[in-house]
Amino acid sequence: MIEIKGLSHAYQKNIVLDAIHLTIGANERCALVGRNGAGKSTLIRLLLGLEKVKKGTITLAGHSNKTGKWKSQVSYLPEKFQLYPHLTGFENMRFFASLADKEISDTIMEEKLKLVALWEDRNKTITSYSKGMLQRLGLAVTLYYDTDIIILDEPTSGLDPIGREKLLQIIDGLEGKTILMASHHLSEIERVCTDVAFLEAGKLTKYNIHEFIGEQMKRGSWA
Numbered sequence: 001m002i003e004i005k006g007l008s009h010a011y012q013k014n015i016v017l018d019a020i021h022l023t024i025g026a027n028e029r030c031a032l033v034g035r036n037g038a039g040k041s042t043l044i045r046l047l048l049g050l051e052k053v054k055k056g057t058i059t060l061a062g063h064s065n066k067t068g069k070w071k072s073q074v075s076y077l078p079e080k081f082q083l084y085p086h087l088t089g090f091e092n093m094r095f096f097a098s099l100a101d102k103e104i105s106d107t108i109m110e111e112k113l114k115l116v117a118l119w120e121d122r123n124k125t126i127t128s129y130s131k132g133m134l135q136r137l138g139l140a141v142t143l144y145y146d147t148d149i150i151i152l153d154e155p156t157s158g159l160d161p162i163g164r165e166k167l168l169q170i171i172d173g174l175e176g177k178t179i180l181m182a183s184h185h186l187s188e189i190e191r192v193c194t195d196v197a198f199l200e201a202g203k204l205t206k207y208n209i210h211e212f213i214g215e216q217m218k219r220g221s222w223a
């Protein structure tokens with residue numbers, strides 16, 4: 001579960017987040033949306049401890065983000081995951097596993113590579129992978145930590161419709177996770193998300209997906 005209470009953040013006089021509240025429970029897939037500059041990346045950086053929380057509280061999987069205990073329960077897929085181009089898909093998996101705090105077995109790597117449909121291509125160097133395959137490999141790395149909370153930053157960015165659909169199918173199949181996914185695409189939000197956290201002028205409003213679609217019909221797209 002993610003719990004944010006009274007969180008504010010400003011860069012000099014630019015108030016980006018103004019006393020926002022957000023709770024995302026297990027089995028919720030919550031989209032994080034808002035216009036360019038609305039504060040999505042700032043919120044993600046605060047959640048990941050990359051930016052200091054000055055006002056308000058963040059609790060991740062029951063741990064305050066001030067303690068550091070939350071780290072084993074959160075995984076993050078950035079918009080562009082830095083993989084090693086001279087290594088194969090499997091070698092990349094092994095390399096990132098070697099950096100993890102817990103042991104990640106070959107069996108788990110096999111399971112995740114099969115989940116993202118890259119098992120057949122595991123021994124190819126990733127220079128031969130398409131953008132979609134690279135993003136799926138990044139997702140496989142993110143998933144083998146098996147954390148309660150998964151944060152995805154525009155996971156389908158730059159993918160063609162087939163690549164996008166394959167990735168969304170995998171995300172749609174994840175169970176028992178708390179997912180926050182930044183996105184600019186209403187169609188993909190509708191496809192996989194149960195809820196939407198909408199940022200506008202420093203305020204955050206949470207909708208269930210049906211309310212959000214209705215709201216968009218009334219007032220036009222946010223983007």
Ligand SMILES: Nc1ncnc2c1ncn2[C@@H]1O[C@H](COP(=O)(O)OP(=O)(O)OP(=O)(O)O)[C@@H](O)[C@H]1O
Pocket residue numbers: 011014016034035036037038039040041042043
């Ligand atoms: N390190 C920083 N220093 C100063 N201002 C910043 C910094 N990072 C972000 N900002 C400002 O904070 C506001 C929110 O930026 P942020 O990147 O969080 O928005 P965003 O919703 O992620 O935008 P986008 O959709 O374009 O990625 C913007 O006005 C931006 O210029």
